[in-house]
Amino acid sequence: MNAALSVVFAALAAASMPSSAGEKAMTQSPAAKAYECKPPADWTRKPGSDGGERYSKGRLSISVTRYGPGTAYRTPEEFLAFLATMKKPEPAGTVEVSGKKVERLSRSYERSLGGDDALPRKDWVYEEVVLLRLKDGFWALRFQSTSRMYPEKPKGLPEWEAFLKGFRLR
Amino acid sequence: MRILLAALLFALAPAPLRAERPAAAVPPPVAAEAADYKKVLAEALLAGKDLPPAPAESAALRARAAELALGRPEGKTPAAFEGEVRALARDLGLDPARTGRLVALLGARARSAPGKSDSSAADKLGAALKPEQGLKLQLSAQLNAKALGLSQVEALPGGQPADTPSRGAPAGQPLPPALGKPIPPDPQPGLRLKAAPAPKQPPQTRALGWAEIEGVVDVGEKPKGWLDRIQYELAPYIARLDKPEWREQRTTRKALELMQTTPEGREVLRQLVDELGPKSANKGAKVQVRSEDFGERSSISMRDGVEGILGARGRARYTMDLKTAEYHYSSKYLEFKDQDMATSMLAGNMAHEFRHIVNVAQLMRLSPDEAIPYQLAFVNEQRARQTGYLVAARLNKGKSNDYLNEANALNQDPDAFWDDIKRSPSYIRTLDPAEMKAPLAAYKSRLEALREDNQETRENISRNLPRALDAIAVLSKKEGRGKDVAELQVQAAAMLRSYPEFLKSGEEQERLIGMLVAQLETPKGQEWAAMLAKAGDSTAFQRYSADYERDRRTLAQVLKAAPAPKRERPAGSLTWEQFWAAVKESRAKHPEYWAEFDKKYGKD
Numbered sequence: 001m002n003a004a005l006s007v008v009f010a011a012l013a014a015a016s017m018p019s020s021a022g023e024k025a026m027t028q029s030p031a032a033k034a035y036e037c038k039p040p041a042d043w044t045r046k047p048g049s050d051g052g053e054r055y056s057k058g059r060l061s062i063s064v065t066r067y068g069p070g071t072a073y074r075t076p077e078e079f080l081a082f083l084a085t086m087k088k089p090e091p092a093g094t095v096e097v098s099g100k101k102v103e104r105l106s107r108s109y110e111r112s113l114g115g116d117d118a119l120p121r122k123d124w125v126y127e128e129v130v131l132l133r134l135k136d137g138f139w140a141l142r143f144q145s146t147s148r149m150y151p152e153k154p155k156g157l158p159e160w161e162a163f164l165k166g167f168r169l170r
Numbered sequence: 171m172r173i174l175l176a177a178l179l180f181a182l183a184p185a186p187l188r189a190e191r192p193a194a195a196v197p198p199p200v201a202a203e204a205a206d207y208k209k210v211l212a213e214a215l216l217a218g219k220d221l222p223p224a225p226a227e228s229a230a231l232r233a234r235a236a237e238l239a240l241g242r243p244e245g246k247t248p249a250a251f252e253g254e255v256r257a258l259a260r261d262l263g264l265d266p267a268r269t270g271r272l273v274a275l276l277g278a279r280a281r282s283a284p285g286k287s288d289s290s291a292a293d294k295l296g297a298a299l300k301p302e303q304g305l306k307l308q309l310s311a312q313l314n315a316k317a318l319g320l321s322q323v324e325a326l327p328g329g330q331p332a333d334t335p336s337r338g339a340p341a342g343q344p345l346p347p348a349l350g351k352p353i354p355p356d357p358q359p360g361l362r363l364k365a366a367p368a369p370k371q372p373p374q375t376r377a378l379g380w381a382e383i384e385g386v387v388d389v390g391e392k393p394k395g396w397l398d399r400i401q402y403e404l405a406p407y408i409a410r411l412d413k414p415e416w417r418e419q420r421t422t423r424k425a426l427e428l429m430q431t432t433p434e435g436r437e438v439l440r441q442l443v444d445e446l447g448p449k450s451a452n453k454g455a456k457v458q459v460r461s462e463d464f465g466e467r468s469s470i471s472m473r474d475g476v477e478g479i480l481g482a483r484g485r486a487r488y489t490m491d492l493k494t495a496e497y498h499y500s501s502k503y504l505e506f507k508d509q510d511m512a513t514s515m516l517a518g519n520m521a522h523e524f525r526h527i528v529n530v531a532q533l534m535r536l537s538p539d540e541a542i543p544y545q546l547a548f549v550n551e552q553r554a555r556q557t558g559y560l561v562a563a564r565l566n567k568g569k570s571n572d573y574l575n576e577a578n579a580l581n582q583d584p585d586a587f588w589d590d591i592k593r594s595p596s597y598i599r600t601l602d603p604a605e606m607k608a609p610l611a612a613y614k615s616r617l618e619a620l621r622e623d624n625q626e627t628r629e630n631i632s633r634n635l636p637r638a639l640d641a642i643a644v645l646s647k648k649e650g651r652g653k654d655v656a657e658l659q660v661q662a663a664a665m666l667r668s669y670p671e672f673l674k675s676g677e678e679q680e681r682l683i684g685m686l687v688a689q690l691e692t693p694k695g696q697e698w699a700a701m702l703a704k705a706g707d708s709t710a711f712q713r714y715s716a717d718y719e720r721d722r723r724t725l726a727q728v729l730k731a732a733p734a735p736k737r738e739r740p741a742g743s744l745t746w747e748q749f750w751a752a753v754k755e756s757r758a759k760h761p762e763y764w765a766e767f768d769k770k771y772g773k774d
Contacts, residue, residue: 044615046604049584049722058622061586072726085733086582108747111579112572113591114483114555121594124746125586144586148626149634149665150746 035064035098035139038166040159052140055163059146060156062163068137076131076138083107089129095161097130097141098169105129108151123147126154130164141167211235212262216271220537220709234258238276252277375440377430383439386446387426388458390419414504418461421504421513428517432564434557434721435517438524445531446492455492457527459520462498470502476737477506478572479515486523490541492531497523514565518573522558529553533710543705548592548600549714555580556721563728570735578734581726593619595679599686603715606706609699610690617683624676627669635666637771641753648763649756654744 039045039055039062048054050072052065073079083089089105096102106128113121123146132139143160145151207228214221215235224232238258242251255276259269393402405412406420429435446455464482471480484499499516506512529550533541544550559580562573580587591597598616605612642659646652689695705711744752757764 046585054585056589058619059590061589063583063585082730083582085729086578086736110746111582111587111590112575113579113587113594114572114576121590123590142583144583146586146590149630149638150750152750 034066034170036166036168036170037064037163039163060159061142061144062160063140063142063144064167065140065142066137067140068134071137073140076133076140079131079138079140080105083129089127092128095130095164097164097167098132100132102130102132105131108154110150111146124150126151128160132169139169207231208262212259212264212268212272215239215262216268216275218275231258231261235262241276248277375436377436378439378443382443382447383426385448386442386456388456389422389426390415390460392419417504418501421461421509421516422459424513425516425520428513428565429521429561432517432521432561434560434564435521438521438528438557441528441532442524445528445535446495451535452492452531455495457486457488457524458496460496460498461501461504463501468500468502470505476570477508477511479503483515484519484523486526488527488530490530490534492527492534495527497527510567511569511571514567515562515571515573517565518558518562521561522554525554525557526550529714537708537710540705540708540710543606543702543708544711546600546702547606547705547711547714548588548597548602549711549718551591551597551600552588552718553714553721556718556725560721560725560728563725563732563734566732566734568735570737574734575737577725578729580722581729584722592616593623595675598679598683601702601706603706603711606702606711609702610687613683613687613690617680617687620676620680620683624673624680627673627676631666631669631673633771635662635669638662639666640767640770642749644763644767645749645752645756648760649752651744651752654742654752655749657743658746658749 040057043055043057043060043062046054046056048063048065050065050067052063054061054063056062067073067079073082080089087107087109089107092104092106094101095104106126108124108126111123111125113123126145126147128143130141132141141164143156143163145154145156147155207222207224208231210222211224211228211232213219221232221236221239234254235258238251238255242248252273255273256269259272264272393399401411402416405416426439429439442457444450446452446457466481468482469480471478479500479502482500484497486495486497488495497520499519503512503516530541530544533544555576559573559577562571563577566574592600593616598620599613601609601612639659639662642655642662645655646659690699
């Protein structure tokens with residue numbers, strides 16, 4: 001636990017400025033060196049809460065996190081069960097990622113943000129998830145596009161598809 | 171001898187230190203020897219840095235230094251103040267050159283005395299950024315606190331500005347260390363102390379008795395006369411005997427009882443007693459808890475068969491010296507049909523607001539220079555939200571409510587949740603520690619996000635909402651599905667009514683953040699940016715961030731063990747997803763129903 005917290009402090013100290021996603025691998029976290037990807041040039045990169053990396057701009061974000069034994073979710077099934085506590089993602093076709101054909105899952109749900117504004121903050125989240133299974137864990141790639149109204153046509157899908165195309169496990 | 175001194179320190183430490191330690195003896199914080207400490211203290215004073223924690227024999231010296239470091243109080247002559255600084259320099263063993271520097275440095279600081287309103291730290295912040303003519307932006311703690319919507323920092327009656335600490339510097343206790351882990355001293359000037367990791371679990375303290383609670387929380391007075399007391403006790407059972415103020419008291423008491431059934435609720439109440447109770451420097455201060463009619467800003471909503479509050483739920487208002495502290499919750503809670511639901515949600519909201527008050531009280535005691543930047547620290551809201559959500563998650567009885575829904579949303583993706591919170595008007599000025607180190611870049615990013623959001627709102631007003639309402643009308647009138655779309659119609663109509671005001675507020679924020687960015691680009695603005703960068707390094711903020719991180723993991727565990735119940739739509743009532751699927755189906759089967767609609771909006 002203390003080692004994990006030290007990593008948190010180190011991340012807080014090291015990530016003194018969000019870096020442009022175009023920066024080289026030497027500024028990436030150890031987890032990030034396990035893959036290469038091409039996020040949109042003007043997106044910001046930050047460490048993710050679960051130890052992965054998160055690329056974002058405005059209401060669009062893509063996170064890349066490795067899970068497995070010893071992490072928050074040991075198996076893909078455990079991870080999907082966790083997502084289902086809000087809303088179960090449904091199959092939305094297949095896509096090729098890092099040389100493998102994998103299932104694409106999607107869901108939309110209304111997210112309460114609370115707060116005491118006169119108009120309560122509720123956003124709609126459109127999310128897609130792609131899981132890359134390994135022998136000793138899995139990678140979870142998550143795309144989110146949020147909006148105030150229900151997303152008939154979610155924004156950011158071209159960027160997400162381009163990201164998946166450019167993602168490679170090392 | 172060291173062990174005896176350590177035991178004495180431990181015994182004299184404020185209650186939070188004791189509450190968080192295990193039953194077994196804990197090694198005391200390691201501090202520098204007295205002679206080394208004088209050198210370290212002198213270096214910190216001359217460099218204008220945080221004063222390091224002192225060994226027991228140097229505690230008084232540190233206290234003198236901390237008091238003088240605040241500057242010359244009004245009412246003390248420059249000569250008298252200089253004399254005190256020279257005496258301190260002598261005790262620290264400074265040579266004449268460094269004594270002169272210390273005198274010049276501390277003599278240049280002027281501190282306001284209680285009762286006078288002038289250059290508080292916040293006013294200095296504001297003064298440093300006094301805009302050019304025509305601009306009205308005042309970056310004071312008052313404006314930011316108000317903008318944050320977290321609490322309001324107001325002047326006390328009699329003119330003392332609330333953001334002026336009315337006491338001197340604290341005795342210099344470090345923040346409570348983790349169990350068994352001391353905070354190491356700063357061995358060299360200029361090195362930053364790292365915050366101790368948060369304790370693994372919140373303290374499993376006993377529940378507080380009403381005497382202790384009522385010592386720090388004013389829930390209103392029970393009637394005094396014996397006849398009135400009998401009526402008061404019978405009132406919950408005989409509606410005719412009840413009075414509004416008694417009903418309010420019962421609701422408040424019930425919420426406090428519920429809070430106490432959770433470890434996080436007990437922790438925040440215990441810390442409130444530590445900060446305001448009879449053994450504290452704030453002895454006599456109380457948080458007044460009342461219901462308040464927030465007017466149009468707060469109403470009861472019914473979503474998916476569950477009562478909730480639409481708009482303002484509660485607010486905390488306090489002066490920085492806590493002589494005034496109040497938490498007012500929406501009077502709509504008293505009107506809920508489901509009072510169990512009302513008090514359960516209220517317990518979460520109350521814990522949230524108490525957490526704000528406790529953290530500011532702790533900062534004012536331990537590190538008052540950081541209490542004002544704390545109003546701009548995003549962790550202020552993160553910490554309070556986590557406390558409230560944990561209380562709500564632990565009170566989960568299988569029925570969905572707004573608080574549980576939010577807790578679940580946070581747990582699904584904390585990064586995305588907080589990013590979206592940062593976009594809302596109440597929190598758009600708040601910064602996390604990384605952003606505090608580069609506030610100009612952070613505010614530019616917020617400005618871009620605001621512009622995007624405002625544009626989205628304009629499109630929603632001009633096209634998307636009218637389009638949704640017209641599509642609802644087609645399904646209702648042509649397909650006969652009025653009942654299925656009734657709730658969606660109410661939602662969309664309410665949004666269309668309130669969005670123009672929402673846009674106005676968003677555009678005002680855009681203007682203010684734009685001005686803030688412009689200010690930060692000036693040389694004076696960069697002074698303020700430097701102050702924020704220093705605050706970003708604060709051990710207090712790091713500690714609160716670690717507490718937040720601990721609570722985030724705890725919330726994940728609590729929700730894993732007892733997932734937040736999903737909201738079930740009443741049978742026959744469509745969700746938006748189902749609605750647009752029904753529109754697609756209707757278009758395919760009856761394109762003639764949609765001819766006029768398509769003419770107006772296009773066929774996309």
